[in-house]
Amino acid sequence: MIKKTCLAWIVNGSNYQATIKSNSYLISHLKKNFEKIYLINFYKFKIFRKKNETEISNDIKKIENLYYFCPENILQLKDFLKDKKIIGILNIGKKMKDLKTHIILNFFNIKLIQASNVGNIQWSHNPSHSKKFLEKIGLKLDKIFFPKLINILSIFRLVPKVEIRFITNRSLIENIKKSRLKYFLYKYKLFHSKELILINSRTFDHFSALSANLSEDYIVLLDNRLNNPDALQAGKIDKQNIFNDHYKVLIEFLKNLEKKYKKKVIISLHPEDDLNYKKNFFLNYEVIKFKTPELISKAFLVIFFDSSAIIDAIFLKKRIISLISKPLGNLALDGSNKYLSEVGIYQTLLTKNLDIEPILSEVEKRISNYEKYIYRNINSNGHEKGSDKIIRIIKKRFF
Numbered sequence: 391m392i393k394k395t396c397l398a399w400i401v402n403g404s405n406y407q408a409t410i411k412s413n414s415y416l417i418s419h420l421k422k423n424f425e426k427i428y429l430i431n432f433y434k435f436k437i438f439r440k441k442n443e444t445e446i447s448n449d450i451k452k453i454e455n456l457y458y459f460c461p462e463n464i465l466q467l468k469d470f471l472k473d474k475k476i477i478g479i480l481n482i483g484k485k486m487k488d489l490k491t492h493i494i495l496n497f498f499n500i501k502l503i504q505a506s507n508v509g510n511i512q513w514s515h516n517p518s519h520s521k522k523f524l525e526k527i528g529l530k531l532d533k534i535f536f537p538k539l540i541n542i543l544s545i546f547r548l549v550p551k552v553e554i555r556f557i558t559n560r561s562l563i564e565n566i567k568k569s570r571l572k573y574f575l576y577k578y579k580l581f582h583s584k585e586l587i588l589i590n591s592r593t594f595d596h597f598s599a600l601s602a603n604l605s606e607d608y609i610v611l612l613d614n615r616l617n618n619p620d621a622l623q624a625g626k627i628d629k630q631n632i633f634n635d636h637y638k639v640l641i642e643f644l645k646n647l648e649k650k651y652k653k654k655v656i657i658s659l660h661p662e663d664d665l666n667y668k669k670n671f672f673l674n675y676e677v678i679k680f681k682t683p684e685l686i687s688k689a690f691l692v693i694f695f696d697s698s699a700i701i702d703a704i705f706l707k708k709r710i711i712s713l714i715s716k717p718l719g720n721l722a723l724d725g726s727n728k729y730l731s732e733v734g735i736y737q738t739l740l741t742k743n744l745d746i747e748p749i750l751s752e753v754e755k756r757i758s759n760y761e762k763y764i765y766r767n768i769n770s771n772g773h774e775k776g777s778d779k780i781i782r783i784i785k786k787r788f789f
Contacts, residue, residue: 393475395789398428399456400478400502402491406431408661409481410456411680415596416505419777421455423785431460432482432491467498476500477788480552484537484582492540492549503784504555504583507776509591509705509768510698511728512559541582554787555583556780558591560766587783589776591768593705596683598775604706606690609653611644612682613668614695614718615660627719636717637671639742644675644693646746653690658682660697691753696725704733704760705768709753712737734759 397420401409406429410417420427461467478495480502482488495502543549557563563586566572575581616627628635644655657677659668669677678685682699686692692703693711695718703710712726712735730737736753738744771779 391473393473395475395477396426396428397424397784398430398476398478398500400430400432400480400482400495400500402432402436402482402488404433405662406433406458411661413481413505413592415592416507416777416780417456419781423781424789427456428476429456429458430476430478431458432494433460434462435490435494437487437490464494467494471498477784478502480504484540485532486536489536489540489549492543496548496550500550501788502550502552504552505776505780506555506557506559507589507592507780508698509558509593509701509770511725511732511767544582545580551579552583554585554587554783556587556589556776556783558589558767558770558776560588560770562586563588587779588771589779590771590774591701591705591776593683593701594769595775595777597687597702597705603687605688607653607688608685609644609647609651609655609691609693610685610689611640611655611657612692612694612697612699613657613659613663613672614697614715614722615663616667617662617664618660618721628717632717633671636715636740639740640713640715641672642742643740643744643746646744647691650746651690651750656685658685658699660699691750695722696729700729700735701768704735705764707757707760709750709757710735711749711753713740714738715740733763 399409399413399417403409410429417427459470461470476498478500482491484492540549544551566576566586576586616629616632647653648655655675657668657672657675658681659665659677659679661680663679665677665679683702686699686702686708687706689703689708691709691711692700693713694700694703695713695715700710712729714723714726714737716723726737729735734756736749736756738749
């Protein structure tokens with residue numbers, strides 16, 4: 391049987407629709423260029439999958455013009471793939487819970503590509519910051535051991551390598567060229583990704599033609615996601631007392647900014663955050679999901695703790711405040727510190743009665759710092775949109 395080459399987005403999560411929303415720009419362009427695109431969810435193959443999580447149907451159905459399939463077992467997956475040669479856009483991690491999925495992808499000889507097109511700072515939380523022994527062990531397993539294990543297994547062809555990884559980070563390629571060891575490993579395809587190709591970020595793609603629609607109507611808070619598994623693992627967040635310890639102080643700060651600058655405050659949430667839960671905290675504010683780029687484009691000021699969405703604000707050279715709040719734990723602190731050191735964003739500790747008078751002038755001093763980061767991580771590949779380059783190369787190499 392001659393198999394038909396098909397493009398598929400590869401995920402393994404219960405909240406797969408958040409993945410669709412987060413990658414909507416690239417997905418919409420892929421749909422214009424390929425006859426049919428599948429979304430294959432390997433969620434039911436995950437190790438230690440929680441039994442009380444949302445049950446997902448294994449029926450093939452259409453979701454936003456993607457043909458969605460969540461196989462129940464190997465036999466169903468085999469039957470689905472019998473007449474297809476899959477080129478998979480990999481959207482899963484390298485943690486212990488993901489290992490089984492990598493092995494299955496290898497068994498069915500699925501060719502993988504990866505689109506690392508966000509342009510955000512890539513970093514891992516330092517396990518030594520965690521106080522509890524089991525937390526340290528868990529973090530070391532997920533952040534250090536299993537990523538290295540999967541890389542090693544790919545050398546011995548026990549899990550698949552990524553054929554092409556599209557990246558936005560100039561430094562990653564430059565560092566390989568500068569290091570004899572890294573260059574040797576890359577030349578002989580001993581990294582997990584066989585080939586790295588530089589592209590512009592999805593932020594560049596989205597905003598490069600929208601400069602006329604920018605405004606300064608709102609103060610936008612990119613609220614921290616309390617249900618982030620990495621954040622919970624990295625350091626205890628006391629969710630019972632989080633309102634008194636954190637949100638009361640934050641809301642007071644937002645009220646003061648709103649009063650001084652006469653701008654409406656809007657709360658923007660992560661795609662996987664709990665909207666109803668957060669609305670209970672921000673009773674007098676509009677709380678929104680899936681509209682972050684649009685809100686940032688209309689922002690007078692953007693406030694965040696640790697969020698990859700801040701890349702949009704950096705590219706648009708918006709005023710940005712990075713807040714530190716101890717009740718949010720170590721992960722948010724590490725992320726805030728990374729953006730301070732690598733981008734030069736203004737950072738301040740969130741406290742009661744925080745003096746807002748000097749903030750705006752301090753923030754505006756630092757906007758010029760963004761240019762270097764934009765060149766090296768966001769608009770790092772000339773004028774061609776990243777999505778156009780991804781599509782052009784996929785067609786050339788695989789179809």
